[in-house]
Amino acid sequence: MSDAIAAHAGSHGTHAHHNDLQHHFDSLEQQHEAATLGMWLFLITEVLFFGGLFLAYTLYRVWYPVAWAEASRELDIVLGAFNTAVLIGSSLTMAFAVRAAQTGKQRATVVWILLTMALGLVFLIVKYFEYKEKFEHHHVPGPNFAFEGPQAGPAQIYFSLYFLMTGLHATHMIIGFVIMAVIAWMAHKKRFTPEWYTPVEISGLYWHFVDIVWIFLFPLLYLVDRAGHFA
């Protein structure tokens, strides 16, 4: 443990506490380290959560490379690439938000978070249009699924995974959006100081993680066989 604090006598009301220090912690530093460690551990659980789907994807892609190539070509690579750029941009704005909070720039923090949220919203809107197109082409798995050619069976598996993976990702984005709204509000209320801006920092970690998941999803789902080996 980094700080070996000697026992302090009496109850903890004898010296002033930072407003944001919770009572079961001994110092802001300990509290901050705990929060950061907690968020990293949570992100590890998220890796395992998405991991199961990545495992299924990998196995089926190895077994059905032709179906994977054909189905992947049904996705709009332009929209996908655009969304990738949007998300990477939103991670940039998030990083600026953390920096602003760290340096005590309250208004800039709010602005950068709002920008992050706006970019996240753009991503979700594009996703909505992509899903809509899938509905119209009967590429949603289930009784209305339709896919030409002999690869229809495995293609339906591809689309099952597509919707599960992107749907799970979109759900995380929506949750992130809500979290950002709360953080923006707190920043607006000037809750953060250079001594304590932990919520901004750990929300940033979460947002970056959601971005990284997409950076894996994009090539795996959109860029299968662009070179046409399986055509």
Next chain:
Amino acid sequence: MVSGIPLFPQQGSTLAADVDALYFFIVAVTAFVALLVTIVVIYFAAKYSTNDPLEVGARIHGSIPLELAWSIIPFLVTIVIFVWSADVFFDLQRPPDQTLEIYATGKRWMWKFQHLDGQNEINELHVPAGRPVKITFTSEDVLHSLFFPAFRTKADAIPGRYSTVWFTATLVGEHHIFCAEYCGTNHSGMVGKVVVMEQTAYEAWLTGNVGGGTLAARGERLFSDLACNTCHLSDGRGRGPSLANKFGAAERLASGATVAVDESYVRESILTPQAKLVDGYQPLMPTFQGLVSEENVMALVEYVKSMRVPSAAVSRAEAPAEPAKPTVPQENR
């Protein structure tokens, strides 16, 4: 048996005794360790017990030699068990080259067996004693498991692929067949009996139960009914590869890989023909999924197996593509 309580299944096959021997060895190891530790714990509890709550024990923290000893020695014992059991496992999973083939399907809630000569049985299986029997089977719906306690063998019946069990039955008489993978309402009713017979009795049974021709003949009829013969011409000039002498050979695929033409590959080619396309052929074959039952697929498999043409009659067009000698597939699915 102790007064009506079965303590032990009968040894009904050649491998049953091997499995039992391994089992008894593990029982011995288990009993030895369990007794040793139990006696030690009870002895210590008795010998060192005290009623004085303030008395403390000796200041002993550990012993590296002891830790190493009781880590390494048990590990070595488990290695022995592992190697021995792997050996028994290989025997259980790898049938000998020459086996009497039987096909089966499980469906909720019955076992259907098809013999090569055309006999069909439900929940009953007649086999000869003293000959290796291999059952190739699948499920028509959910997971099941074909379990013969007397032969100490089982395998899951998985929809979408073939499994096999094999045994050489030794004990004449009737033994249990159980479904050993939960499959719904009547899982515990999906039982039957395997009837092991002397060779002469078995042959009598075979002749007394024939109707409708052999399994391969049924397959031949299906082959023509389903128009397979319009593409799979035996001179190799059809839209599909010739199937003569194909079973047991290795086939080169369009992807560059090689596949062994076994029961699973034939089944796969009928139900998902584009999955492993043969090199040099177009992806034209339609799927027969939903058009052919699993039992009829087995008949087709048997027919393809039977398409052994004497070597002189093999078409020149095929000769370079074949290996010198067909290999018997050993893989397990």
Next chain:
Amino acid sequence: MDTTMPVAAPRVTYLNHEHTVASWLLTKDHKRIGIMYLMVVTFAFFLGGLFATVIRLELATPAGDLVSADTYNKLFTMHGVAMVFFVLIPAVPAILGNFVLPLQLGAKDVAFPKLNLLSWYIFVIGFLFTVYAMVAGGVDTGWTFYTPYSSRASNTNVVATGLGVFITGFSSILTGLNFMVTIHRMRAPGLTWFRLPLFVWAIYSTSLVQILGTPVIAITTLALAVERFLHFGIFDPVLGGDPVLFQHMFWFYSHPAVYIMILPPMGAISEVIAAFSRKSIFGYSFVAFSSLAIAIFGFLVWAHHMFVSGISIYSALVFSFLTYAVAIPSAVKTFNWAATMYRGAIWLKAPMIWAIAFLGLFLVGGLTGLFTAALGVDVHLHDTYFVVAHFHFIMVGGAIMGYFAGLHYWWPKITGRMYSDIWAKVAAIIVFVGFNLTFGPQFILGYVGMPRRYHVYPPEFQVLNVLSSAGASILAVGYVLVAIYLVASLFYGEEAGDNPWHATGLEWTTQSPPLPHNFATQPVVTEDAYEYSQREIKVV
């Protein structure tokens, strides 16, 4: 450290300082949260036990004459779901871990007290979902939910149960996360890693498994629910899907899950054996590292549940070998516990009796794993009553006995009361005898060939089944007895005092029941765990 207040004067404890319902339902106190888990888990235990009672009654006769086949299938499914997800996984971590961990660390609470309360609410919501599924028609897939039966064929409440399990998983994840951060960041001054009580090592290792494993069952149940509800086709063989993929994903969590179930009780056993041998656990670092080894190796053996499910011979070899490897750390612990008793000053109070009973039953349970790990024998034993007996010996004979040993050990600290030592020992013996009679015959039944999940069975298996059912009735008496004397202690038990067992450990240096924020002054640790070196127990 002693309080200057006379025993008769009213003391402030975490139990009496606030009385309203809101002060419990909105508490952030880890001790109260532990008790709230105790309520739900105990209810789930008796619910699962009720299902088991009907099962054993039905199985006393070969014919299916007590309940219909569908009802029977629902009973064993719901027995498994209730016991696995709502008793075995949470019992020691969420009840004893929540209560004891911060005390053993010298901390005021866990790292994230509000998250801890949220974990309890998530647990309750998941439980309510599952109970709803049970009440509204039940579920009959087996607690293992194998596809395609669960995704295509069953017409019972699979989605509701799957969602209940999915939700509850987050409770387990968040608790594990909370405990890991607490152990990393909130140890008292001087409490270095190798001075930690072994219970803490056990909780830490368990938290590792909870964090890494539980998300996989979450995604698996989610995928199953989506497949069933929306007709996606990931596991559907008709589309080319692989039903066995479900098994891989399911067991990737569910095997490590059994280590979530057994590691914390093992930690409790370490505490009890040390305390009642008045001696340091023999081979402390070996026991500590074996917990970590079990947690890590436990992730490498999942396919030993699938030896006959169509995996290749070579995969089977690898998994069998690794399964033997993971057995060794458990054996090491058992030998170390036995060696701890050598030249100890053994005080045969009730917790120690429960611990010794644990040793006997866990030994058999663990050793019978050698059979199921053996490929050549497992082909025969898989999906028979041998496996049922094996896992009940470990889960009930091991995990539940370990939980009871811990509960009996820490009960005075939690409640401030002593229960009847005599009745507790009687209960331990009744449970031990009843348990052996219930599950011992099942080893024989399994080798003879009786498959599991069978509603009806051939008549020649009846005698062994009757013995098993008779044992179950004795077992039930034992458990009910435990509930009776523990509840009675709350009203009639004598006051426990700070340290009725004269044990080491920071939890025994504070009052029983503890203060709301645990310690009056911050403890500082200067020596190893289990220092029973002097006649007077040195207390900081």
